[in-house]
Structures are given as C-alpha cells and as structure tokens.
Amino acid sequence: MTDAVRAVRLRKTYGVASSAVVALDDVSFSLRRGSVAALLGPSGSGKSTLIKALGFVSPAEKGQVFFDDRLVVDDGVAQTDLSRLRRQHLGFVFQKANLTSFLNARENVELACELGGKEQGRRRARDLLSYLEVINREDSYPEMLSGGEQQRVAIARALANEPTLILADEPTAALDSVRSRSVMELFRKVAHDRGAAVLVVTHDHRALDVFDVLYEMEDGRLRPYQGQGA
Amino acid sequence: MNLAIRDVRRRLARFVGTAFGLGLLLSVVVAMQGIYAGMVDDATILTRAMHADLWVVQRDTHGPFADGSRLDPSIEARAASVPGVKRARPYTYQVIQREYRGDTMRIALVGLGWPDDAGGSLPIVRGRGLGQAHGEMIADASLGLAIGESLVLAGEPYRVVGLTKNALTSGGDSVAFVSVGDAELVAFDQPAEATQLERSRTVDRLRRTDLGRTQPSLEDLLADPKWRAPALASPPLAAVLVDADAHRVAGVRETMRSWGDVTVYSQDEEETLLLGGVVQRARMQIGLFTVILTLTAAVIVMMVIYNLTLEKTHDLAVLKLLGAPRSRLLGLVLQQSWLLGVIGYAVAYTIGELFYPMFPRRVLITSTISLVAPIATFAMVTLASLLGLSHVLRIDPARALEG
Structure with a gap:
C-alpha cells in the first residue's frame, strides 16, 4: 500500500515573539491507505493543528505535505486547488457530527457525493447509509437523530467521495463507551474494506486495540504511542 | 441539489x-x-381636468384654489372677444359640507360654463356630461353617489348624471361639477327669513337714496323671487378659463395682461401654484x-x-x-x-x-x-x-x- 498522505517537517506557530506557541514542531508523519491510526495526546498538544494541516484547512508555515505522493503544500503555499482536493479526496468527521442542519440524513450524504463529483448520488447515499446501518433514518433531520446515529451519518458523508484520507477529530467525544467503540470499529472497517487511510484524534484509551498505528503528540512533537504513563 | x-x-x-x-x-x-x-x-388633477390654456383670475391673486378670486362676470365676454380666443368659460369653485345619509359629505363644487362646457373634458367613467343648465350634477365616484341619485343642495335636487374617477382636490375632497348658475345658487343660498330681512333692509336703503326716490320701480326688482340678497348684480366668478388658438396663446395672454383687473396664468403656472403653495x-x-x-x-x-x-x-x-x-x-x-x-x-x-x-x-x-x-x-x-x-x-x- 502507498502512502495516502505524507508530511515532512511541519512547523506551525501561534502568536508572536515571547508569547509564541509552537503547535507543530518539525512533525513528520505518513499514513498508508487501508490503515487506521490513532492520534493521542493532551489538550493543547497540537493534535487538532496537525489535523487542520493535513486536511488543508490551515496549512503549516513550514514543511511539505504530499498527497498520493504529489506535493500539494510547500512551506504553507498551496501547489494545487485545495478546496477541490478536499471535496474529492478527503473526508472529515468531527467531534460533533456537524451535519448540515437543513438537509436530512440522506441529503447530507448525497450533497457530499455531489461535491465529490460522484454520479448517482442518491443511490450511493442510500448504499452508504445501509453500510453504516442507519438507512432507516434516511429521511430524518440531524436534530431528530441520536448522537450515535449522527456520527454514523457523518461517517457516511465522509465516505461519500471515496476518500483517500479520512480525518476524524475526537469523533466519539460525545458518545458513551459502547457507541464509541462501535464508531472506532467502523473506522477500521472503512479503512480495511475501502482502502482509505483514517487518522482519528482521540482521548479514549479503551478502544486502542482497534487501530493499526498509534501516535501521540506532546508540545507539538509527534512520536509513536508509548502507552499510558510512558 | x-x-x-x-x-x-x-x-x-x-x-x-x-x-x-x-x-x-x-x-x-x-x-x-x-x-x-x-x-x-x-393637487393638480382639477386644473388638468379643465383643459384650459389660460386661467384668468382676480388681479394679484393666485386663485381660484390657492386663494380667493372674484371676477366680474363681464370678464367672460371680454375674454371671448380677444382675437385668438376660441372659447372663454366661467368657472366657480367652493367647498361645501352637507349631511347625507347620516354621513358628513365634503364636496368641492365646481361650476362649469354650460352649455360651452358640459364637462366633456372631465374623466367621466360612467354616465354623461351636463345635459341642461339646471339640476344636473357630475360627481366623483368617491362621494358614493350613484347615477340617477339626487342630492339636495340649496333646497333643490341635483340629479347625478355622470361619475368621474379620482376628481379630488388637493385637500382630498371629492369634486362635483354643476353649471355655474347652479353653483352660484348654492353659494348664495339663504334661508327665506334672511332673504326677507335683507330685502326689507335694501328697500329702506333704496328709499333713502335719490335713486330710490326718483325710480320707485326699482323696488319691483326686489320682489322678484329670483332676487339674491348680497347684490343686485350677478355673483362674481372665481375664474374665466380661456382656450386659444395654439399659436396665439402668448398673444392672448399679453392682451389680457394689459387689463388692470386680472392676472393670467398658464395651465403649468396654475399647477405650480398649487404644488408650490397649497400643498407645499x-x-x-x-x-x-x-x-x-x-x-x-x-x-x-x-x-x-x-x-x-x-x-x-x-x-x-x-x-x-x-x-x-x-x-x-x-x-x-x-x-x-x-x-x-x-x-x-x-x-x-x-x-x-x-x-x-x-x-x-x-x-x-x-x-x-x-x-x-x-x-x-x-x-x-x-x-x-x-x-x-x-x-x-x-x-x-x-x-x-x-x-
């Protein structure tokens, strides 16, 4: 399997002069297609900053990001249309599901299909909702869905464009342990079944066995996870 | 989507x-x-509806809408005799208020110079213009009167023969059109008692003058049932409306300006007077x-x-x-x-x-x-x-x- 994404020596700083905080400190990272990785670490360690950098939402000031072995960001400068890259090759899952409030479950997924240029969006959306076992709620609006159902729809939406990379930022923070594990297992299933690379930011140590690779961040530095108390 | x-x-x-x-x-x-x-x-519909080239009013007034204007009726004949004048029409204007069917009705009563002016230029939407000198009325539809309905003014019934649309004054009062003669009857209507008193006072005054003593037959005039109290002469007009040959309007106006007792306005000037003064x-x-x-x-x-x-x-x-x-x-x-x-x-x-x-x-x-x-x-x-x-x-x- 090739690398879905590869970051080389990313550096990002918030603030200036004496109040400057280094959020990413020479972070290098790669993730292969078909693998699911967890990113752990305390609050403020730089996890979300890394997710934003890898998702081309808020690029790092220094360093390079390669996507499918193609240089797409070089020292903070986009080398391609990042919006297009996001809608065609990336999937996002957030702490809150962040479904579009005025679209029902099926339409949320269908819109992502449409944005990703996928044909037969409606059928594809229904297939994905079936795959994630929420097809029975396809006509429900987000506010009518439970937290777990919302996250399933959000994952279906993230899969809509057959993404190369799925970035999930604390997707189970609002869920109980049973539903939390269920969602993590879904990510694993998605990675293995569909060949996507999945990076999940999480504080939940109870489902780490689900992941293929574990990383942790501290003070803007990334390293392999060494276990609790390490 | x-x-x-x-x-x-x-x-x-x-x-x-x-x-x-x-x-x-x-x-x-x-x-x-x-x-x-x-x-x-x-504010201007009333002047526009009259389709006059020139408005002749009392000297140094802005009549008949902006302020009072009293013209001697002889001005009509004088205006008609000016070379280039096609038609001179008398015009009166007064606002009256009457109770009708339990409601207060305010009417701007305009006198038209029938038969020359039967109201043909008015925005009549139903019915017809005036067909006779007395007893007929063209009313604005906003008054709520129907064709054939009669309104009693000065003790005489006036039958509605035509209805106009949006004939209103600058104050929003609805306009009714009658002949000048009828308008004057309404304007100078008095109760019988007041007429009797005024008549006896006039006879007394007449008998104290040389004129009355040398011509006692003048008292016979006072016995005429058509006699009106304020004066023996015809009541004044508010304005005379003049239609002139298109290429001679300026000349006609110059001629009339030389008269000492009138002021002459064009249609546009009359409208400007209304907009700049009355409703400004x-x-x-x-x-x-x-x-x-x-x-x-x-x-x-x-x-x-x-x-x-x-x-x-x-x-x-x-x-x-x-x-x-x-x-x-x-x-x-x-x-x-x-x-x-x-x-x-x-x-x-x-x-x-x-x-x-x-x-x-x-x-x-x-x-x-x-x-x-x-x-x-x-x-x-x-x-x-x-x-x-x-x-x-x-x-x-x-x-x-x-x-």
Missing part, C-alpha cells in the same frame, strides 16, 4: 413569516409613496416621511437578510470544509434572498390591491412606483446578500472543526 430551496423547506414557517413581514413593510412603504404621488396628483408643506412633510420610511425599511430588510445569512455561518463553514465551491455558497444565500424579495413583493402587491382602495386618501401607484418598487426591493435584498456573502467568504472552514 438546490440548497436554498432545501433550507427554505426545512424552515418553511419561519421563512414564510419573514416573507410576509417583509411584504407588510414593503406595502407600507409603497402606500406612503402612493399617498405622496396621490397628493401631488390630486403637506407635500414636503409626506415626502420627507416617505424618504425616512423608505430608508428605515431598506435598513430593516437588509438586516433581516443579513441576519438570515449569519445564522447559517456554521452550516456554511461545514460546507466550505467539505470543499463546496464558492458559487454553491453564493447561490444558497442569493437565491434565498431573491425568493424572499419576490414573495415579499408579491405580498405587498396583494395587500395593495386589496387595501389601498380603502384608504381615506388616494394611493396612486404610478408607473414609476410600479417599476421602481420591485427594482429597489431586488437591489436591497441583493445588497444585503452581498454583505452577508462578504461575511460568508471570510468564514474560516476550520470553525467547523471547533464544534
């Missing part, structure tokens, strides 16, 4: 409520503009209020649209994060604003059609208002959308990640 329609569908009740509110606001603004236009039109303050007041109301409505409409956009900030941030192209986001905001504008305008139009005719003052929706109102509405909602869009375009998609 049309996001604007789906957003509307999801929040239909609120959207319809907002559109209805917008429509009410627009209807008030349009009504105010219509009232202003109506006031300006009402009311016009400015309503005009300023209309401007303020229009600006206020514009700000409210824009704030409503702008806030509708701001409410979508989070949804738009998520859409941006998903990679939705800018045109998609612009479409969502613009289409919804335009839909709001269209529905709002339709509501305002419907309200106007249903309720403006019930307003006590005429609401005149001119072609300019009909054209400008939808364009202004479209411009307002578009401008508001653009303000909202400038906000949307600045949204950091990372906000979606912040939960």
